[in-house]
Amino acid sequence: MTDSDDIVSRFLSGQDASGDAPARPAPTHPRCGFVALVGAPNAGKSTLLNALVGSKISIVSPKVQTTRSRVLGIGMAGDSQILYVDTPGIFTPKKRLERAMVAAAWQGATDADQVAVLFDAAQKRIDDDTRGIVEKLKEAGRKAVLVLNKIDLIKRERLLALAAEFAEYDVFTETFMVSALTGDGLEGLLKFFASSVPEGPWLYPPDQLSDMPERLLAAEITREKLFLQLHQEVPYATSVETETWEEFENGSVRIGQVIYVQRDTQKAIILGKGGARIKQISTAARVEMAEFLGRPVHLMLFVKLRENWAEERDQYEPWGLDYNA
Ligand SMILES: Nc1nc2c(ncn2[C@@H]2O[C@H](COP(=O)(O)OP(=O)(O)OP(=O)(O)O)[C@@H](O)[C@H]2O)c(=O)[nH]1
Ligand SMILES: [Mg+2]
Numbered sequence: 001m002t003d004s005d006d007i008v009s010r011f012l013s014g015q016d017a018s019g020d021a022p023a024r025p026a027p028t029h030p031r032c033g034f035v036a037l038v039g040a041p042n043a044g045k046s047t048l049l050n051a052l053v054g055s056k057i058s059i060v061s062p063k064v065q066t067t068r069s070r071v072l073g074i075g076m077a078g079d080s081q082i083l084y085v086d087t088p089g090i091f092t093p094k095k096r097l098e099r100a101m102v103a104a105a106w107q108g109a110t111d112a113d114q115v116a117v118l119f120d121a122a123q124k125r126i127d128d129d130t131r132g133i134v135e136k137l138k139e140a141g142r143k144a145v146l147v148l149n150k151i152d153l154i155k156r157e158r159l160l161a162l163a164a165e166f167a168e169y170d171v172f173t174e175t176f177m178v179s180a181l182t183g184d185g186l187e188g189l190l191k192f193f194a195s196s197v198p199e200g201p202w203l204y205p206p207d208q209l210s211d212m213p214e215r216l217l218a219a220e221i222t223r224e225k226l227f228l229q230l231h232q233e234v235p236y237a238t239s240v241e242t243e244t245w246e247e248f249e250n251g252s253v254r255i256g257q258v259i260y261v262q263r264d265t266q267k268a269i270i271l272g273k274g275g276a277r278i279k280q281i282s283t284a285a286r287v288e289m290a291e292f293l294g295r296p297v298h299l300m301l302f303v304k305l306r307e308n309w310a311e312e313r314d315q316y317e318p319w320g321l322d323y324n325a
Helices: 004-013 047-053 096-111 128-139 156-167 186-196 215-229 264-270 273-295
Strands: 030-037 071-077 082-088 113-118 144-149 172-177 241-249 252-260 297-305
Touching: 030 047, 030 128, 030 186, 047 071, 047 186, 071 186, 071 215, 082 186, 096 128, 096 144, 113 128, 113 264, 156 172, 172 186, 172 241, 215 241, 215 273, 252 264, 264 273, 264 297
Parallel strands: 030 082, 030 113, 113 144, 144 172, 252 297
Antiparallel strands: 071 082, 241 252
8 A cells, every 4th residue: 555545545534644643552353354245236235335434425316327346444342344346236247347246246256255135115116236246145155135215205104015025035144224424223234244344454544444545536536527517328438547646846736537438429528518527527637636535736637538348458457347258
């Protein structure tokens, strides 16, 4: 970890960059383990990870397939260090990037000590993607925890009926009903994870919040703004890369990023009339970057045509995605 990564973790954990936060006493019976959050696209996995960690680590949008890679969020609860693994939504993939995303999600589940399946309980019925996930876990003889999310949107009777329907699979050892958005029910879920991760030493310093390098975090922030501000196929045709990172003596940082698009028409949409759209995207991204870095940020965004970025290997490796999945 570099010094600047360290600043990110301290800032996100609410400590100041001088590092004089009260030291956490050494645990007498440390526990540490991985909890994978899996589910259909848009179930609220990233929202839940952020809520459980208490900081924004993973990007969130109302659109499906926002998360493209595994994202680690480190949560502390008493003597337990819980390593939450946010994963891309699991669906039937068609393109190379989609296959890599779904493979990353299953890998996250396979490697974890505990698997939590999230379901958007606001849906009328159990969707095919979720059904497929539960059936695959059952086939593999894997037990999991069911998290019925978005309970702020539905009535309790409906929840009980859903829980009963899921119980028939005989995969779930526990069922939790939560709202990742309002925080309802999260305390019980957190306590459960804290007590269920195996005994063992912590793998990360307790004030660290993620293992994601700053450059990737910064790219994700811009990608989130693209997902929030663009429509139809456009956000899915984009990829963001942090190209330059210059730190100045006055404490500010200049970040240069490229937004790759697959067609000229998409480039025109992202730029907007007189550059209005890119300006909005850039402002929103810069504000959030400055907040997580705890210092002024100058952000320079360039939009470049790269028709085949989704077929290029260097778009996969930095994100831990398997090009050949
Ligand atoms: N009302 C309500 N909305 C929620 C809740 N949790 C998440 N959402 C919303 O659901 C949408 C999707 O949330 P994400 O956290 O991005 O979902 P995800 O499962 O990570 O989605 P992918 O990364 O695309 O697979 C966002 O608009 C969230 O604000 C909840 O408990 N209640
Ligand atoms: Mg997500």
